[in-house]
Every structure is written in C-alpha cells, then in structure tokens.
Amino acid sequence: MIRLSWLQFRTQAVTAAAALAAFAVLLAVTGPHLASRYAASGLSSCHGGNCGTAVHTFLSQLAVTSPYPIVYLLGIALVLIAPAIIGIFWGAPLIARELETRTFALAWNQSITRTRWLAVKLTLTGLAAMAVTEALSLMYGWWVDPIGKAINLGTTGDLANPFAGGRFSSLIFATGGITPLGYAAFAFTLGTAAGALIRRTVPAMALTLVIFAAVQVAMPLWVRPHLIPPDRTIAMIGPVPGDDQAVGLDYGNLTAISVPGQPGAWIISSGAISAAGQQISALPFACAGYGAKAQDPGQCLTSQGYREAISYEPASRYWPLQWIETGIFLGLALGLAGSCFWRLNRRRS
Amino acid sequence: MIEFQLDETSGVATYLQLVQQVHQALRMGMLEPGEQLPTAQQVVAKLVINPNTVHKAYRELEREGLARARPGLGTFITRAPAGTDPATQARFLAAMTDWLRSARSAGLGPDDVEAIYRTAFRTCFAEGAA
Amino acid sequence: MSTVIETSGLGKAYRRTWALRDCTLAIPEGHVVGLVGPNGAGKTTLLRLATGQLTPTRGTISVLGARPAASPAQLARVGFVEQDTPVYARLRVADHLRLGAWLNPGWDGELAQRRIGQLGLDPRQRAGSLSGGQRAQLALTLALAKRPELLLLDEPVASLDPLARRDFLRGLMEAVAEHATSVVLSSHLIADLERVCDYLIVLVASQVRIAGEVSALLAVHRRLSGPRRDPGTLPAGQDVIEESHTDKQSTLLVRTGLVRTGGPVHDPAWTVTPVSLEELVLAYLNPANDIPARRPRLGVAS
Numbered sequence: 063m064i065r066l067s068w069l070q071f072r073t074q075a076v077t078a079a080a081a082l083a084a085f086a087v088l089l090a091v092t093g094p095h096l097a098s099r100y101a102a103s104g105l106s107s108c109h110g111g112n113c114g115t116a117v118h119t120f121l122s123q124l125a126v127t128s129p130y131p132i133v134y135l136l137g138i139a140l141v142l143i144a145p146a147i148i149g150i151f152w153g154a155p156l157i158a159r160e161l162e163t164r165t166f167a168l169a170w171n172q173s174i175t176r177t178r179w180l181a182v183k184l185t186l187t188g189l190a191a192m193a194v195t196e197a198l199s200l201m202y203g204w205w206v207d208p209i210g211k212a213i214n215l216g217t218t219g220d221l222a223n224p225f226a227g228g229r230f231s232s233l234i235f236a237t238g239g240i241t242p243l244g245y246a247a248f249a250f251t252l253g254t255a256a257g258a259l260i261r262r263t264v265p266a267m268a269l270t271l272v273i274f275a276a277v278q279v280a281m282p283l284w285v286r287p288h289l290i291p292p293d294r295t296i297a298m299i300g301p302v303p304g305d306d307q308a309v310g311l312d313y314g315n316l317t318a319i320s321v322p323g324q325p326g327a328w329i330i331s332s333g334a335i336s337a338a339g340q341q342i343s344a345l346p347f348a349c350a351g352y353g354a355k356a357q358d359p360g361q362c363l364t365s366q367g368y369r370e371a372i373s374y375e376p377a378s379r380y381w382p383l384q385w386i387e388t389g390i391f392l393g394l395a396l397g398l399a400g401s402c403f404w405r406l407n408r409r410r411s
Numbered sequence: 412m413i414e415f416q417l418d419e420t421s422g423v424a425t426y427l428q429l430v431q432q433v434h435q436a437l438r439m440g441m442l443e444p445g446e447q448l449p450t451a452q453q454v455v456a457k458l459v460i461n462p463n464t465v466h467k468a469y470r471e472l473e474r475e476g477l478a479r480a481r482p483g484l485g486t487f488i489t490r491a492p493a494g495t496d497p498a499t500q501a502r503f504l505a506a507m508t509d510w511l512r513s514a515r516s517a518g519l520g521p522d523d524v525e526a527i528y529r530t531a532f533r534t535c536f537a538e539g540a541a
Numbered sequence: 542m543s544t545v546i547e548t549s550g551l552g553k554a555y556r557r558t559w560a561l562r563d564c565t566l567a568i569p570e571g572h573v574v575g576l577v578g579p580n581g582a583g584k585t586t587l588l589r590l591a592t593g594q595l596t597p598t599r600g601t602i603s604v605l606g607a608r609p610a611a612s613p614a615q616l617a618r619v620g621f622v623e624q625d626t627p628v629y630a631r632l633r634v635a636d637h638l639r640l641g642a643w644l645n646p647g648w649d650g651e652l653a654q655r656r657i658g659q660l661g662l663d664p665r666q667r668a669g670s671l672s673g674g675q676r677a678q679l680a681l682t683l684a685l686a687k688r689p690e691l692l693l694l695d696e697p698v699a700s701l702d703p704l705a706r707r708d709f710l711r712g713l714m715e716a717v718a719e720h721a722t723s724v725v726l727s728s729h730l731i732a733d734l735e736r737v738c739d740y741l742i743v744l745v746a747s748q749v750r751i752a753g754e755v756s757a758l759l760a761v762h763r764r765l766s767g768p769r770r771d772p773g774t775l776p777a778g779q780d781v782i783e784e785s786h787t788d789k790q791s792t793l794l795v796r797t798g799l800v801r802t803g804g805p806v807h808d809p810a811w812t813v814t815p816v817s818l819e820e821l822v823l824a825y826l827n828p829a830n831d832i833p834a835r836r837p838r839l840g841v842a843s
Contacts (some may be wrong), residue, residue, distance in 0.1 A: 065643050070634055167623035168683070171592060172644035173616045422817060452718040459711045461573050461717035461737050
C-alpha cells in the first residue's frame with residue numbers, strides 16, 4: 063500500500079520538489095548578500111534600547127533595494143499559500159477522485175481494507191504536506207533571519223516600510239516556528255474530508271479553498287489574540303528625556319509603537335487614556351498644534367494627564383503561542399481525518 | 412483432433428450439439444478410438460461457452476460408453492458407436508456425393524436438394540429430427 | 542454442494558425507495574451465473590451487497606460462508622469487476638499489475654504477465670489511453686490474477702463492441718475452465734448469457750422473479766399452443782407465465798401460453814414445444830406478466 067500511495071503521489075511530489083528547488087535557488091542567490099548587509103550595519107554588536115537608529119537605517123535602506131522587498135513578500139506569500147495549495151491539489155482529490163472515477167472499486171476489491179488504504183494514503187501524503195510546508199518555512203526563515211533580528215532590536219517607526227511587521231504580526235506569525243506544520247496538516251485533511259463529503263473533486267477543491275481562506279483570516283484577527291490572556295500596562299507617553307519607560311506613539315491613531323521594557327512584544331491593542339480613564343482615539347484639539355507654535359504632541363498629552371494603555375504579549379510568549387496554535391490545527395486535522403475514516407466505512411453506496 | 416462448431420440457431424442444446432458432432436466424426440472415421448478429445452479449455456477458447464457444457468457433453472459420451480476421462484491426461488475415445496462401419500460410411504458418402512453432383516448438373520439448387528432430402532428422410536425415419 | 546452466495550430476505554433501501562427487496566437466493570458453487578434484468582432492477586445493488594460495498598437494510602447475505610468484506614482474507618477470495626471497468630488513467634499497465642501484486646497476498650504474477658502478453662497489451666502504456674476493450678481485459682486480468690474463488694462482474698461488457706465483448710467472455714471462460722472459479726455476471730444482453738451461463742437469476746423492479754439452473758428451468762417450461770381457451774381449464778400444477786390470445790376472422794384462433802409444468806402435459810389439444818433460454822428470460826423480464834406467487838425452488842440441488 064505504501065508503494066501504491068507513492069505511485070499515485072509521484073507527479074505531485076515531483077512538482078512540489080521542483081517548486082521547492084526553484085525557491086531555494088532564489089533564496090540561495092540573494093541570502094548571502096542580505097547577511098553581509100546585516101553584518102555591515104553593525105547591528106550584531108548593538109543591544110539594549112539604543113539600536114533604534116541603526117535598525118531604522120538598515121531597514122529603510124533595505125526597503126528600497128531590490129530584490130529584497132520582493133523576495134521578502136514572496137516568501138511570506140508562499141509559506142501562507144502553500145497549505146492551501148496542498149489542501150486543494152493533494153487533499154481534495156485523494157478520496158474524491160477515486161469516488162468520482164470509481165477507481166475505488168479497483169483499490170478496495172484488492173485484499174486490503176478501506177481503513178488500511180486510507181490510513182496509509184493519509185499518513186504518507188499528510189507527512190509530505192507537512193514536510194514541504196515546513197521546508198518552505200525553514201528555508202525562508204534562514205533567509206529572513208537578518209531582517210527578523212533587526213526588527214526585534216527595535217522598531218522602524220515607519221509603517222510604509224514593508225518590513226514593518228515583527229514575527230508576531232498577522233501575516234508573519236504563521237510563517238515561522240512550527241505553525242506551518244499545523245496549517246499544512248489542517249488544510250490537507252480539510253481537503254480530504256471535503257472530498258469524502260462531496261465526492262466530487264472540483265467542488266471539494268472550492269470548498270477547501272473557501273474554508274481554509276476564512277480560517278486563515280479569522281485566526282490572526284479573532285482567535286490568536288485570545289489564546290493567552292494578554293498582559294496589560296499603562297505607560298507614560300514619551301519621549302521623556304531620561305525615561306526609557308516612556309512609550310512612543312503613532313500620533314495618527316494614538317497607538318503605541320513599542321512596549322517599554324518589552325522589546326519584541328506583540329501589541330494587541332493600545333490607546334491613550336485620560337487621567338480619568340477615558341480613552342481617546344485622536345489628538346485633542348489643544349495638542350494638535352500647527353505651524354511655529356506646534357508642541358511636541360507627546361509632551362502635550364502628558365501635560366494634560368494622558369497615558370498610554372497597552373495590551374500585549376511579551377516576546378517570551380512567542381513559543382507558547384506557536385505551540386497552542388499548532389496544537390489547535392493538529393487537533394482539527396486529526397478530527398477531520400477521523401471523519402474521513404468514519405465516512406468511508408459507513409458503506410452507504 | 413476434432414474441432415467443434417456451434418449452431419446457435421438450431422435450438423439444440425449446446426452440449427447435445429457437441430455429442431452429436433462426436434458421433435458424426437466417429438461415423439465418418441474422422442475420430443478413432445484412442446484419440447483425445449479437445450480439453451474444455453481448448454473448446455472454450457474457440458467457442459466461448461461455459462466449460463460445464465463441455466464437461467456435460469463428455470460425461471454423456473462416457474455414459475454412452477464412447478469415451479473415458481483419464482485424470483490429468485484428458486478425455487479419450489474408447490470405441491466407435493455400435494453399428495458404424497467406416498467402410499460402409501465411405502461407400503454411402505461416395506454415392507451421395509455422386510448423386511449431388513448429378514442433381515446440380517441437372518439444375519437443382521441447394522434448396523431443392525434440401526427439400527428432396529427432408530421429404531425422403533421423413534418418409535424413411537418415421538420419428539422426428541435426428 | 543456448497544453455496545457461494547446465500548441471501549435471506551435481503552433488502553436494500555435508499556431513503557424511501559427499495560433498490561432490492563425480499564431477495565432469497567442460494568447460488569451453488571462452480572457455476573457461471575447470469576444476473577439479468579433491466580436497468581435499475583437491482584443487479585448492481587445485489588453485487589455491491591455481495592462485495593461488501595453496501596450493507597443490507599434488511600435480511601442477510603453471506604458470501605463463501607462469511608460476511609462480505611469481513612476481513613482481508615475474505616476480500617482475497619472474491620474478485621470484482623466494476624461497471625465500465627475503471628482503471629487508474631495515469632498509471633501504466635505494468636503499474637496496475639504491481640498494484641495487484643502489492644495488495645494481494647495470493648497474487649499469481651505469472652498468470653497476469655501471461656494474460657497481458659496474450660492480449661498484446663503494452664506494459665508501458667498508460668491505462669487511460671487503452672481502448673474500452675483493452676481496459677476491460679486489464680480489469681479482468683487484475684481480478685483473475687488474484688485467484689479468487691468467486692468472481693463478480695457488474696455489466697463489464699455493456700459498452701464494448703461485439704468483438705471486444707466476445708474476447709472478454711473468452712478470457713473469462715478460459716479462466717473458469719482453468720481454475721473452476723464461480724462467476725456471477727450481470728448483464729442486460731441476453732445473447733451473451735445464453736452462451737456462457739448455466740445458472741440464471743432474473744431481477745425486475747428490485748425483486749427476484751426466478752432463479753435456478755438453466756437446464757432445470759428449461760426442462761420445466763413449455764410453450765403450449767392450441768385453440769383459444771381459458772387458461773383456467775389447464776390441469777392443476779401448471780402456472781401460466783405468459784399468455785396471448787388472437788381472435789382471427791378465419792376459423793383458426795391461436796392461443797399461446799408459456800406454462801411452467803409440474804409434470805408432462807397430456808392434453809392432446811395442446812401442441813407442446815420446448816422453450817429457448819431467450820424466450821424464457823424475456824417472459825420473466827416482462828413486467829406485464831404476473832408471476833404466480835407459489836414458486837417451487839428450482840436448481841437448488843443438481
């Protein structure tokens with residue numbers, strides 16, 4: 063059965079290997095240059111809170127140097143989309159195509175039970191799916207490491223920069239660590255379950271795409287922030303000379319740029335609150351000065367008694383969050399796989 | 412070795428057709444005692460019929476005492492049917508062939524010959540078909 | 542003689558329609574069984590119940606003395622060729638043989654290679670580019686090389702041209718001659734069945750109308766023709782299966798009836814002639830004919 067699964071999987075495996083190889087070549091060609099730029103920027107020797115300028119210089123220069131922004135975004139896109147592609151092209155046809163073309167009558171009338179047939183196919187293809195996605199993630203992780211380190215050392219303060227997101231950001235969190243394994247397993251088993259339910263390949267592909275895309279959007283928006291109850295703090299609005307607990311704000315919407323004393327933290331929500339605890343979302347009129355008389359908005363807010371309330375996850379929660387999210391998707395994958403076995407053995411028609 | 416034919420339109424059961432063809436071959440001297448009959452596989456490969464039909468035919472021949480199955484070797488003719496004499500058969504075959512030739516040169520067609528034959532046959536052999 | 546398939550009150554329903562019901566059969570081993578019926582009569586359902594692809598709604602079925610598809614060992618004893626003989630289009634002929642070898646402990650590789658060679662199939666050719674007849678032969682090879690005791694075929698030749706059909710049946714009969722496999726072959730082509738089947742099951746509207754050995758069935762059915770008469774005046778022990786009457790202006794009125802006899806018909810007013818298998822099957826297939834409820838069990842022992 064293992065050999066038969068490989069026979070049927072051959073073409074898809076070759077395609078995946080080719081795609082991986084092409085991507086690897088791209089990364090191998092551009093990666094060393096990126097690493098040397100990082101070394102030249104001197105960021106490896108700086109630490110603590112005084113890296114801000116160096117980080118800003120490094121990243122903003124990188125942002126306008128082709129091909130780094132393209133490869134950066136391409137890599138993210140690939141790692142995010144790979145599970146969907148696998149779910150659609152490896153998962154959906156696994157059961158559905160055999161039902162559609164009735165070749166299952168060929169396979170299931172050899173001296174092998176449906177359970178064994180499905181178990182071997184699911185395991186082999188599922189492991190391959192996880193391996194491919196994780197390989198993509200690891201390769202990309204190697205390439206993007208300099209950028210990741212730079213971001214962790216400080217912030218760009220410049221949201222137009224494509225590298226603005228840290229490893230916690232909505233797009234990037236699912237591309238690193240072990241979550242690709244969970245997403246791959248989930249997308250793949252989602253495809254097979256859809257195929258077992260609908261029994262037609264193309265509709266199953268469509269359903270898989272729709273559901274997986276919805277989950278990929280819903281997870282960072284609504285679920286991930288609640289996986290571990292966030293920490294909260296209230297900080298002075300800076301910059302305040304001599305006070306490195308003060309937090310810089312984006313004065314457009316009054317959200318915090320960083321969490322004082324928590325480099326690399328994930329800011330879930332933040333806002334300016336008055337001394338009475340009331341939240342405001344825009345600069346009060348008194349502080350929105352223009353022209354020569356413009357005040358530093360931070361000093362103005364502080365003088366009016368405003369502070370910044372921040373809800374965040376510290377950097378140390380990165381791996382716990384990774385494990386929880388991966389665990390959720392692996393659990394869903396197991397459930398979906400189980401539903402396939404149940405459906406196959408129901409023997410209705 | 413005898414090669415069987417199948418007449419699907421005759422209405423005669425297949426196994427009987429095989430039996431009759433063996434009888435006929437024996438009478439005409441085309442099959443002799445000691446000769447092997449085709450195996451079920453060989454018959455089936457040519458005629459595409461159920462092997463059980465062949466077995467049934469051969470069992471009937473065994474019942475009539477004309478053939479015997481030797482396990483592992485095949486089915487063999489044991490004796491010719493009583494009353495057959497290849498020499499007599501050959502004599503009448505020659506006579507009939509001459510008659511048919513002269514009938515044809517007299518202008519009779521196959522249907523005429525058939526009709527004459529059947530009428531004469533019915534007169535001679537009071538019971539029904541052979 | 543032991544049975545290959547035994548059913549008792551077998552029924553299968555989908556939502557509210559019964560695809561098969563009240564099916565009670567005892568199919569003996571060593572036969573080529575013809576399963577005849579119009580489309581939708583329940584032939585495919587019966588075969589799928591026998592392979593274990595479906596489970597009964599009512600009644601029981603046992604195949605070779607065990608529940609269908611109960612275990613890999615049971616699966617190894619029963620071969621199945623699905624309607625229109627599906628194959629893996631992108632795999633080669635040789636791959637299919639390997640598939641059989643990997644998945645079947647009792648695989649006869651030599652038989653498979655020999656058949657493929659005799660059929661002239663190119664092992665390197667992808668199965669999707671084979672003709673319909675070649676695909677059917679490949680599927681049959683896979684089923685035969687498994688060396689099953691029972692082979693079930695669901696209308697495998699329905700969409701083949703006559704030559705391909707004949708070749709397929711030839712291969713099947715050669716295998717039966719060589720290995721004494723029991724075969725159940727469903728079809729709606731009666732001419733093919735006449736050549737190869739020695740046991741008959743007629744299914745109409747999800748019910749079995751008749752089942753038995755062909756020789757026994759032919760022995761107890763006769764065609765009677767005579768002056769127009771009420772069938773009720775026939776001697777007892779005879780069931781009228783089909784009757785038709787004509788009313789002619791001349792003095793000759795013909796009445797024909799297909800009668801199942803419990804014994805010989807002695808009434809001299811009737812001309813008695815034997816019935817061919819095709820006529821028999823057509824009579825039982827005709828839904829207008831009311832088959833009497835009292836059905837003697839035919840062909841159970843031979």
